[in-house]
Amino acid sequence: MQGEKLDKKTQIVKTALRLFSEQGLQQTSMAQLSKESGVAVGTMYLHFKSKDELVEGLFLHIQEAFGKAIDLSDSEMKASYKDRFFILGRKVHHYYVNNPAHFFVVNTLNYSPYISKEITELGRTYYQQSVDLMAEGLENGSFQPINIVLLIRFIYNAVIALVQVQLKDNVEVTEHMIDQNIERIWKAIT
Template identity: 30%
Template sequence: MDKQIKDKRTAIMDAALKLFTERGFHGTTTAQISKDAGVATGTLFNYFPTKEELINSLYFEVKGRLSSCIKKGIDPEASFETKMRKLWSNTIQCGVSNPEEFHFIGQFGSSPYITKITREEAMKEYEFIRALVEEGFSNGRNKDYSMELAMMIFYHSSGAVVNLIINSGRLDDMNEIIEEGFQLLWRGLSPE
């Protein structure tokens, strides 16, 4: 029975993720989500009181899943460079393996449908990453915004690389691209 409930909720979430990514929030009706999930229109509202709550719950859960994926297997004892390389490759691999979730977060992170509260709540998951980066940079750099800058560059660049891999379909070269990207960032874009 508990299984049953989870199933319906999950079915709704899955259908919503797929449809939102394909057609956007506005382009997706709750009726369509219900239909794709195989439940009645009323059922959706048993689990989520409004469409907006469905969107926010979905955002929160997907963001959580993605951040768990990213953290996996990072050895706290390893060198800073090793940890950063792992973080970089994790981020990209998680994105490539879950393109729907990845696009969903990228596309709707700044949507007005997502409330400030959800966004902030979701951000907490990233404290771990912030701490990781901070550790390394705090010695090496002095400007108070350097670390912030470094983090943003690191994070946004990883998103760019995921898109590059998915859109160009270069799944075979993936590991090479990941490493090359890391080198570009770590050693610098300067050609020489």
């Protein structure tokens, strides 16, 4: 029974991800989610009490997958600070290019009123290693003094700008271009 509940919840989340990325949050109803996922409306409400709770659950699902994908391995953590910064930047870029639905949904929700400060903070715990890496750069003097949240937003937005160029503008982005972008970010903050 427990496995079946997980399967239904997974079906709902996967369907929500697809529909939200294809047609937007406002245009996706719970009835449509039920029909497309093959999960009865009543069952959906057992997993998510409201559409808002579903949106928060989807946001956290994406943040968890993102965090796992961008975490640096033990061997990567032994690299120099600048090399770790570059590895992280590449991982963020590649994660979103390889998961465009995640990119669209999380960037739509990042600045929306649907995601509370508490959910944003909970989502951040999934990529805490990256937050710690930015804090380390501030502490070791690699970066100019700046508020850590502002630093993270600046870096993130600069990295995803190139993702947008690749996904939305259909520009072929090479590894060299990714490295150039990360180098510009590094120079701007050091």
